[in-house]
Amino acid sequence: MASFSILIDSENLTKKFGEVTAVDSVTLSVNEGEVFAFLGPNGAGKTTFVRMMSCLISKTSGYGRVGNFEIGNRSDQEKIRRMIGVLPENVGLYEELSPYDNLDFYGRYYRLSEEKRRDRIEFFLKMLDLWDRRNVPVATFSKGMKQKLAIARALIHDPQVLFLDEPTANLDPEASKMVRDFILELKKEKRTIFLNTHLLDEAERICDRVAIVKTKLIALGSPQELMRSLQGKKVRVQVQQVNDIIISELKNAGYRVEEVHPDSLVISVNDFTRDNPAILKIIEASGGRVKFINEISSSLEDVYLKLVKVE
Amino acid sequence: MDLHNAWTIVQKDFKVYRKKSSVIYATVALPLIIGVGFPLILNYALHRANKMTPVATVPSLLGAFSIWFIIGAVVIPTAIASYSLVGEKVQKSLEPLLATPMSDGDILLGKIISALLIPLVALYVGSIIFMALNDYFTYKLLGFFYYPNWQLGAVLIAMPFAALLSVEVNIIVSSRMTDIRSAQQLGSLLVLPFIGVFLASELNFFTLNFNNLIIIAGILATLDIAMFFVSKATFQREEILTKWR
Ligand SMILES: Nc1ncnc2c1ncn2[C@@H]1O[C@H](COP(=O)(O)OP(=O)(O)O)[C@@H](O)[C@H]1O
Ligand SMILES: [Mg+2]
Numbered sequence: 001m002a003s004f005s006i007l008i009d010s011e012n013l014t015k016k017f018g019e020v021t022a023v024d025s026v027t028l029s030v031n032e033g034e035v036f037a038f039l040g041p042n043g044a045g046k047t048t049f050v051r052m053m054s055c056l057i058s059k060t061s062g063y064g065r066v067g068n069f070e071i072g073n074r075s076d077q078e079k080i081r082r083m084i085g086v087l088p089e090n091v092g093l094y095e096e097l098s099p100y101d102n103l104d105f106y107g108r109y110y111r112l113s114e115e116k117r118r119d120r121i122e123f124f125l126k127m128l129d130l131w132d133r134r135n136v137p138v139a140t141f142s143k144g145m146k147q148k149l150a151i152a153r154a155l156i157h158d159p160q161v162l163f164l165d166e167p168t169a170n171l172d173p174e175a176s177k178m179v180r181d182f183i184l185e186l187k188k189e190k191r192t193i194f195l196n197t198h199l200l201d202e203a204e205r206i207c208d209r210v211a212i213v214k215t216k217l218i219a220l221g222s223p224q225e226l227m228r229s230l231q232g233k234k235v236r237v238q239v240q241q242v243n244d245i246i247i248s249e250l251k252n253a254g255y256r257v258e259e260v261h262p263d264s265l266v267i268s269v270n271d272f273t274r275d276n277p278a279i280l281k282i283i284e285a286s287g288g289r290v291k292f293i294n295e296i297s298s299s300l301e302d303v304y305l306k307l308v309k310v311e
Numbered sequence: 312m313d314l315h316n317a318w319t320i321v322q323k324d325f326k327v328y329r330k331k332s333s334v335i336y337a338t339v340a341l342p343l344i345i346g347v348g349f350p351l352i353l354n355y356a357l358h359r360a361n362k363m364t365p366v367a368t369v370p371s372l373l374g375a376f377s378i379w380f381i382i383g384a385v386v387i388p389t390a391i392a393s394y395s396l397v398g399e400k401v402q403k404s405l406e407p408l409l410a411t412p413m414s415d416g417d418i419l420l421g422k423i424i425s426a427l428l429i430p431l432v433a434l435y436v437g438s439i440i441f442m443a444l445n446d447y448f449t450y451k452l453l454g455f456f457y458y459p460n461w462q463l464g465a466v467l468i469a470m471p472f473a474a475l476l477s478v479e480v481n482i483i484v485s486s487r488m489t490d491i492r493s494a495q496q497l498g499s500l501l502v503l504p505f506i507g508v509f510l511a512s513e514l515n516f517f518t519l520n521f522n523n524l525i526i527i528a529g530i531l532a533t534l535d536i537a538m539f540f541v542s543k544a545t546f547q548r549e550e551i552l553t554k555w556r
Contacts, residue, residue, distance in 0.1 A: 017553070051552065054410050055548075056406070056409055056410060056548055056549070056552055057548070057549045057552055057553060058549055078412045078414075081410060081411060081412045082412050084410070085410075086407065086410035087407075088403070088406040088407055088410070090403035090406065091403070091407075092402055092403035092404035092405070092406055092407045092408075093402075093404065094323070094327060094402070094404055095402055096327050096330040096331065097323075097326060097327065097330070101326060105319065105322075105323045106407075106411065108319045109316070109319060109408065109411040109412070109413055110411060110412065111315075111412075137330070150407070153407065154407070
């Protein structure tokens with residue numbers, strides 16, 4: 001079952017809080033070195049999924065593993081925690097302490113040697129341009145800075161897998177970019193990153209593969225694959241005069257009429273080459289005169305919004 | 312439970328307290344008041360109204376004063392205990408900690424030690440000052456050094472058990488509270504039964520002599536063990552993340 005290249009694996013993983021099902025039967029796997037987006041709106045179960053995978057909360061049913069360790073297995077939990085780094089939804093830095101001390105205490109929680117801690121801390125603080133402010137209380141830092149520092153904290157023990165729970169939520173655009181650039185920097189190191197986000201744009205720009213979730217897994221693939229397979233195809237038909245017969249005939253033929261205007265219609269189709277002539281025929285037979293048909297491709301954003309909206 | 316891990320938590324807490332001097336002042340103030348203030352009151356009473364406060368009342372007065380070390384042991388740790396837990400809850404700094412290999416037990420033990428250590432040191436230092444000043448003030452009247460004696464010895468034995476109980480109760484209370492002030496207020500209600508015992512002894516229902524104090528220490532130790540299991544049950548990763556408010 002265990003394979004070298006799959007680092008995160010879940011099968012029908014489910015979590016219920018009493019009556020509420022937060023994560024419903026999610027099956028996915030993340031390869032080593034991959035940056036994987038878990039994309040969904042608020043309340044989709046993203047945080048719950050990451051908490052289960054990082055052994056912070058128990059699963060209700062299903063199977064999950066990180067590396068070769070199983071998440072429900074008591075004796076494996078500490079081993080999982082050693083190989084992962086977690087950036088929680090709320091960064092939770094020690095505000096009174098300096099960035100140096102924040103990182104140092106986490107290094108000690110992982111029992112890194114003093115020398116190793118010193119090296120790692122210096123490396124990260126210089127990388128984040130914080131070396132000069134290493135002894136200033138974190139409370140004085142900007143939100144974006146804190147977020148980056150918290151990511152560095154999650155990396156202090158050089159984990160194989162990094163879980164980031166909405167790293168750019170609540171940040172202004174500039175700070176978001178700063179954090180995103182940092183993640184792209186980490187991507188170059190071939191670290192396996194599992195990123196929760198509700199921002200499609202972020203998933204598309206940073207990640208190799210995207211899982212769209214809303215309690216259940218709705219779709220999974222590379223951004224390009226998702227676009228190709230899920231893209232809604234529509235045509236806009238310019239008609240001299242739209243009438244009720246045209247609309248009802250189209251519906252009878254099984255077409256979804258998305259928009260009705262006095263001189264045009266927007267219709268969902270599956271296959272342009274097969275459907276366009278058919279639509280033309282129906283409209284002409286109903287007494288309409290088609291001026292022209294053009295094909296509309298929706299963006300991944302439209303697809304995403306449509307997917308997460310339907311229950 | 313791993314003592315090395317727990318100690319790291321303690322060191323982190325101490326580093327934070329150092330930046331929050333108000334927490335430390337609140338902790339050392341009362342032991343100093345008991346240690347310095349009470350002997351001064353005794354001295355004043357003995358010298359101002361020699362006849363109204365006969366030397367024979369010195370043991371009962373000092374006995375009553377000394378019980379304040381136990382009451383202090385209940386009150387003082389509430390400041391730090393609720394600060395260290397509710398404070399972390401407000402800052403949300405427990406979640407990243409829980410994602411490390413630290414066990415729940417390590418964290419709980421660290422929190423107990425960090426809330427216990429400063430108050431106990433302050434109280435023991437306070438008790439040394441208390442003994443020295445009282446001996447200084449009463450030696451001439453009594454003709455012997457009143458302290459150290461077994462009664463205060465028993466008080467100082469009961470003291471850490473009382474403090475531990477206070478810390479454990481505060482941990483349990485803090486897990487249900489979202490602001491430091493109300494956690495402290497609720498936690499300090501624990502002092503009421505202690506005041507009750509104190510008043511009962513003042514009203515001569517029983518005396519707080521060596522034997523009775525040792526019995527009290529035993530009762531406290533038993534409660535400590537019971538409350539340890541309750542706080543351990545409260546201090547579970549999943550509880551902290553999903554049920555603590
Ligand atoms: N501790 C909890 N108790 C009860 N319900 C919860 C708890 N945590 C999360 N939920 C519910 O589970 C669902 C998923 O929440 P969450 O994982 O936080 O979503 P996301 O991170 O995608 O916003 C939500 O409906 C939320 O209300
Ligand atoms: Mg979330």
